[in-house]
Amino acid sequence: MSKPVIAITRPKDRAKKACEIVEKLGGEAFLAPTLDLEPVNSQSLKDLVAKKDELDWLIFTSPTTIVSLKKFHPDFLKDLNCKLAVIGNKTGKLAEKQGLTVDLMPEEFTAEGLIEEFKRQGITGKTIGIPRTASARPILPEELEKLGNKVILAEAYKSLFPMDEKAVQNLIGKIENKEIDAITFTSPLTVENFFEIVDDKEKIAELLSNNLLTVCIGPITAKVLDKYDIANIYPNTYTVPDMMELLFEELNR
Known part of the structure; x- marks a missing residue:
């Protein structure tokens, strides 16, 4: 059975821990920062x-x-x-x-x-x-x-704004080709910047709702996803480890 592929959109210098958690929980991390600090x-x-x-x-x-x-x-x-x-x-x-x-x-x-x-x-x-x-x-x-x-x-x-726009374009292509199982967002700007790069916003929003699991860190980021009519979930405690735990619980159901 192939590992689920989890897209990480947080800044590169803060993504290491998230990638490690994904791999520890049995997934494969795909890093495409939509925000740089x-x-x-x-x-x-x-x-x-x-x-x-x-x-x-x-x-x-x-x-x-x-x-x-x-x-x-x-x-x-x-x-x-x-x-x-x-x-x-x-x-x-x-x-x-x-x-x-x-x-x-x-x-x-x-x-x-x-x-x-x-x-x-x-x-x-x-x-x-x-x-x-x-x-x-x-x-x-x-x-x-x-x-x-x-x-x-x-x-x-x-x-x-993301310095490596090519990586985000690559992510969008993988979403369209159904090669991503879940995507994570850790701040409102990670969502907004992602959709700045997306051409067909309606199509990608629909894919994020129906074809893969969209998980965010908390209610503030969820509000931005709601704006794009994207079904999403977030943990009770707003941390990256809790977000990943919730993500894999949902995938394993």
Whole structure:
């Protein structure tokens, strides 16, 4: 019996673990990143670093933020005199690897989950730094400001259109030829960029609904798939391992 082929669309530098899980669970990973990430030493990041001592809270929403700070401002991560909030296990583990203490990680690994936790704890009147990508959704800083906090946003990395468009075109061909058993999406941009490259969007959306299993990491990404009328599933815990476990459970039914 041939191994199921699972398409991985997440950025290449963050796809290794996903590919390893696919192979461990008995599948074959096909990597076609529909999003690339590039750390940047923006002026806003420099400004945030300069205000290190003013911060009451620092929020890391992804591992790439930590990678960027470590690359451009390694001293910033030393002797942080503020509380740290993170979204997601992977981000938390990388922060701890840098010797940082994670004070808050919401049960739901989304901006909304973190906002609810800040509300529950009554965190207000604080200065909060959020280094992230400029293309991130605005809900986190907006809601934290509504709670009476001062938010300092900084661009720590860029979310780029796929640099290897040929790999995505190859994926589309494999989807049309029924050579892909399941596809995974780990952020709204992985979906949007994929459909930017697709010519016949209606046809591919129908194939993703009816000819293969479409799995995403959580409800925020699912909303974008819903926009294209693509049937999809996501795990109760929004992590890559949980997403893959769910995927193989469905395939093995």
